[in-house]
Amino acid sequence: MSIRFCGLELAHPIINGSGTFDAIAAFRVFGEGLRGAFPFAAYVSKTITLEPRAGNPPPRLWEAPAGLINSIGLPNKGLGDYLLEDLPLLADMSTDPSGAGDSQAVPLITNVMGSNAEEISRLLEACDERPEISAIELNVSCPNVHTGLDIGADPRQLEQVVRAVRGRTGKPLIVKLTPNTADVALCARAAQEGGADAVSLINTLRAMALAPNPLSRPPRPWLGGVTGGLSGPAVRAVALAQVAAVAARVAIPVIGMGGVQSAAHARELIDVGATLVAVGTASFLDPAAGARIAAALHAGTAP
Amino acid sequence: MSIRFCGLELAHPIINGSGTFDAIAAFRVFGEGLRGAFPFAAYVSKTITLEPRAGNPPPRLWEAPAGLINSIGLPNKGLGDYLLEDLPLLADMSTDPSGAGDSQAVPLITNVMGSNAEEISRLLEACDERPEISAIELNVSCPNVHTGLDIGADPRQLEQVVRAVRGRTGKPLIVKLTPNTADVALCARAAQEGGADAVSLINTLRAMALAPNPLSRPPRPWLGGVTGGLSGPAVRAVALAQVAAVAARVAIPVIGMGGVQSAAHARELIDVGATLVAVGTASFLDPAAGARIAAALHAGTAP
Amino acid sequence: MSQAPFGRRLLRVTSTDELGAYRVLRVADPHGPKPRAGQFAMLAAAEHWGGGREQRPYLPRAFSIARHSGGEAHFLLEDVGPGTKRLCELEAGDRLWALGPLGRGFTAPPEDLRAILVGGGVGIAPLAILQDAIAAPVTVLLGFRDRAHAQGATLLDSARVATDDGSVGHRGLVTELLASEIERDPCAVVYACGPAGMLEGVRALCARTGTPAQLALEAGMACGFGACFGCAVPRRGGGYLRVCLDGPVFDAGELERIDEHAGLSEVGQPV
Amino acid sequence: MSQAPFGRRLLRVTSTDELGAYRVLRVADPHGPKPRAGQFAMLAAAEHWGGGREQRPYLPRAFSIARHSGGEAHFLLEDVGPGTKRLCELEAGDRLWALGPLGRGFTAPPEDLRAILVGGGVGIAPLAILQDAIAAPVTVLLGFRDRAHAQGATLLDSARVATDDGSVGHRGLVTELLASEIERDPCAVVYACGPAGMLEGVRALCARTGTPAQLALEAGMACGFGACFGCAVPRRGGGYLRVCLDGPVFDAGELERIDEHAGLSEVGQPV
């Protein structure tokens, strides 16, 4: 079931969605044994920015019908500390999809975000120097940060930015598209024209929730970040439509995600053209969801 | 609880979403008594086009997590037969929100769609002549028909079209926006600048489903129309975000909809700035949903 | 058509029984109007409707009224997915939401014509109430996949049975029984409900032999009362009909070739 | 911290009991590691999780392990919403998904300091297992809203109780009992869990009196294992802590003022 993706050799097609699995935290909680039995074929980091970010004030979560709204706000320690402290901890992970002990390396994909080409260039250059990093995912789609949305939603701007930063790294560059746009396939083509090696989608849909108190007038938003992003089963049909639309219009590989909870769901994204499938919110229900899905895909069963 | 909306006097703030309640069919199924106890304060017709449309081939429905995907394809008898056959049947409806027998007229809002300004102009002119029609809703957002999407998703084009057709009717003109756009508030402003008297949102989110058979390779889309639109609870948080964003940016009244199933949900849309709330998919679970929600809003309770 | 009360109503399950591979659900509906044979209701469990891994069902589900007596409506259920599974779990005392009776039912046969009722699988349900409604003796031909399903035949009187595996009655298709019945005595009117393939077989046979036929169709439904336009089937001569409003019972002549989406789908054979 | 097995596991409910306004759920967990006091588990019913009008719960829910013995974990539940409602419905034999034990638990008191356990409402749960774990006698102060809730106090030994309505024990806040305890004998370490208001009262009081305190916090959680960054509470001096990973038990000194989102919310008082 081994898969080639942008020159990487992956044990299976299931990876994690950025920001939905903290491998370092998972080692603390579940033990170092996880390092040799990692649930994902590649590990995508949470979004890293140049400067450290604390993230949004709580509350950051709201449970929606068959979904989750988050307004996390990209907390991260910033590029410098990420490279210094986290990278060593993220090296040497491996996965054992068949459970037969023939484990395979888990490449690290670092997800980065910057508010303009200059910032992104610095992020790419820094990542480019580090052998622990196998590929870079550029987040142009986070709905919680204004600029992220704007760059990614406008094909022209997106193409310019990707073209401007493309030369800064020789590593594979994945552009993570925003779903909050009129024609995601146009954005995907723009990323391809700009030089992206792959695109990934969908990120979360812009969403909102009010505090659940009909008596405390005036009404107020529940989330500390006011709006958030919707993920989980509720968005799966939207993801399928967007992934299909993109895969039909680009020549580069596509990482599909959005609401995947089972191997059948992963298979559907692959059916419409995805090369890899990322599992996000489903990991919150079960940290081993990725492993279960990969195993079921491997076995050809569909649970 | 009586509400003024674009010069109309409505018994309460709950109306139906276009295409989710066929009043004429309902009279057949539930009897003429319904005419005096209509669940909605105004009745919005299904989208009418110049020429008759058969709609998309079946299957047209797919049940999604906490939602519904439809690919109905705007079947309608065309403007001529609508005016000739349906209008007389839609006159004289009234609603009795308090159940106290003080019933109030149910104005008719005719929803129309055309693929260019010329077609839309003809639709508006024809509607303008008919006293049975109290307002016109212009659908620029249907995800199943290519042009509908394109006009509505691009603010510049939208403004041009609305401005071009605006003069063709003296009746209130509501523009129903598409949610499948990068910045719905920009589109709403464009509609306002073009001369719309109100905007309504959200229409369905572009979505897709595959036929549920892992064995019948190659995989194929389930829906006869290939893609469809997602509605119901799954989209409510997206609707809340879009309605809030629009209401904060326009001066004209807003009709909010998307996933409303209870008075609490309706209240939230009103809280973020909607003047009226439309109930769509919830009517499929219970044709009296609109009446129940209006009554609960009226009573100030929140079931 | 019998008009339905406006709005869904909360009803109580009075009893449930296994009937081979099926489940019979009896529901107290003291104030509901008496349905016509062939009408249906939209049902949803009042508790625990939805959720789980697939987060379905969300919408109510359509079921033929299989019988109606003493203020009780009977339904025949087959567990084929999350909605029917939940309804099959219901026990006496549990409650469900119901809307109906809905749709256009069967039209009684003219005096001089013998009625032949042809059912396949769970599609036998509306034929039971139809048999109750027709005073004259009728011919009942029912097709099932195997013995467990064939037990459903006891819902009707004097049924002749065909099974795919030959475990009960004729081995083969119920349409084969129908063909020889029509050959034996062509003065008949056929009433049929079942999987798409069976209905198409009946339609084609009746068209060929000039036998009048009323076919009860299925279609994925969201609303059941004409609101969503989701339950379309092709109309002969172009355009579409709404199964919930214009049907579910149609004169065979109104219909085009019946495709896979318009019959009661076979268990485990998602179309 | 006790490390959790990777992946959720399916466990069987062995018994459930009413305890006043609460429900005690006992779950067989023969292979789960022994938890530390203050740790929690993420639970979800295996059947009928979600659906209904609000189409929730979707995510699992966090619950303190209230006791652990003989391969059984005990939980104390209060029905405050769709998730707890469903878990409160479970009966012996039913199954649920569990992930855990998770989080950082309480640290045992130094030999020379008396432990004062301060609990509010359902926040008494982690104090029960803490009392089991501390060999020396401890002082237990529990606050409840009324008599029905105060029955929860029997989960611990020798508790002194305060109720809002005075129906049992001291009329007033449990922090009032704590204040006089600290005044009487300041050589104490405080362990507290309960609503945000109570925790903030405890934190402020202990800060004023220089009493060391460990506070078990709540926060809305999606994952429970540090993956989502959703359970943030402000860290003293800036930034945020993850309740599930850095807590749920914190030294009071690590925390800012405890706001409404960080305590166990009161029933019917959605924050």
Ligand SMILES: Cc1cc2nc3c(=O)[nH]c(=O)nc-3n(C[C@H](O)[C@H](O)[C@H](O)COP(=O)(O)OP(=O)(O)OC[C@H]3O[C@@H](n4cnc5c(N)ncnc54)[C@H](O)[C@@H]3O)c2cc1C
């Ligand atoms: C007029 C009428 C009368 C009926 N009478 C009866 C009756 O008397 N007894 C009876 O048992 N049944 C009857 N049915 C059929 C019954 O309504 C369906 O079996 C039921 O809706 C299935 O629901 P489910 O949730 O159990 O399964 P689902 O999984 O919803 O449906 C099973 C089939 O639907 C399709 N499907 C799968 N996933 C989806 C999805 N996400 N969205 C849409 N379709 C999907 C597939 O084709 C699958 O085989 C009748 C239907 C109609 C229209």
Ligand SMILES: Cc1cc2nc3c(=O)[nH]c(=O)nc-3n(C[C@H](O)[C@H](O)[C@H](O)COP(=O)(O)OP(=O)(O)OC[C@H]3O[C@@H](n4cnc5c(N)ncnc54)[C@H](O)[C@@H]3O)c2cc1C
């Ligand atoms: C570490 C920890 C330990 C805990 N231990 C226990 C315990 O031992 N016993 C116990 O009974 N409880 C415990 N809790 C609390 C328990 O997890 C919550 O009561 C439970 O999650 C509520 O879920 P619900 O579905 O019943 O109610 P919900 O409705 O999900 O939650 C109730 C509260 O959540 C908020 N809310 C309402 N709607 C939403 C929404 N859509 N999305 C997000 N928030 C919403 C409101 O503030 C409401 O008051 C603990 C929590 C944590 C974090």
Ligand SMILES: Cc1cc2nc3c(=O)[nH]c(=O)nc-3n(C[C@H](O)[C@H](O)[C@H](O)COP(=O)(O)O)c2cc1C
């Ligand atoms: C709590 C949470 C945090 C996320 N953080 C990030 C992030 O830091 N960077 C990013 O590119 N995407 C982020 N995402 C988006 C996911 O990677 C994924 O695109 C999205 O959740 C859809 O997949 P899912 O439905 O499987 O969760 C986050 C999603 C969630 C739910």
Ligand SMILES: Cc1cc2nc3c(=O)[nH]c(=O)nc-3n(C[C@H](O)[C@H](O)[C@H](O)COP(=O)(O)O)c2cc1C
């Ligand atoms: C079956 C169906 C048919 C619809 N047809 C139309 C239509 O003809 N014209 C239109 O403007 N919107 C149409 N809509 C969109 C609804 O009016 C509404 O905008 C959308 O469903 C969101 O609301 P809801 O979640 O309450 O259903 C349709 C929606 C559904 C589900």
Ligand code: FES
């Ligand atoms: S099921 Fe909605 S129109 Fe027939």
Ligand code: FES
């Ligand atoms: S609950 Fe997800 S990080 Fe704490």
